[in-house]
Amino acid sequence: MYCSACGQALVPGAAVCPRCGRPAGVAPVPFIYNRVHRHVQTLGWLWVAYAFWSVLGALIAMPFLEGMSHGWFGHMHDMQVWPFGMYGHWHWVMQVVIVALFLRAILSAAVGIGLLQRAPWARVLAIVAAVLTILKPIAGTVLAIYTLWAIAPSLSAQEWDGMKRPM
Numbered sequence: 001m002y003c004s005a006c007g008q009a010l011v012p013g014a015a016v017c018p019r020c021g022r023p024a025g026v027a028p029v030p031f032i033y034n035r036v037h038r039h040v041q042t043l044g045w046l047w048v049a050y051a052f053w054s055v056l057g058a059l060i061a062m063p064f065l066e067g068m069s070h071g072w073f074g075h076m077h078d079m080q081v082w083p084f085g086m087y088g089h090w091h092w093v094m095q096v097v098i099v100a101l102f103l104r105a106i107l108s109a110a111v112g113i114g115l116l117q118r119a120p121w122a123r124v125l126a127i128v129a130a131v132l133t134i135l136k137p138i139a140g141t142v143l144a145i146y147t148l149w150a151i152a153p154s155l156s157a158q159e160w161d162g163m164k165r166p167m
Helices: 035-070 092-117 122-133 139-151 154-162
Strands: none
Touching: 035 092, 035 122, 035 139, 035 154, 092 122, 122 139, 122 154, 139 154
């Protein structure tokens, strides 16, 4: 017979392991694979993918928003395309939009990495990010609903607290 903790060969009839002190004959506690365990890895990778999607969207939008703001499109000089006017005092709105897109990407990456590492703060941050993302059509809404369904209920909080971080 061998110790279930360290693998040391046990002397027949021994009450404890001579190496680690674990009581002989005690079976290890079985791992309980609950709902949060099943979904946290998937959620983590989806949030990381959503962060990359947000960065890609910001990089694609940046030249067009800046072009509209500064009149880079020559045929638009006399048009009022943007509601605040092409050359008004509102050109800073474009930079705010771009910064907001990058901040959303940073938040999404932090949620994804935290969930993958099973950090204690990741569940709360994921719920906050899901609430902020729920109105972002299609991808954001689906991800937010999945996140809230998987980790927001009170039973999920108990399961999250019971999870150990991977070694």
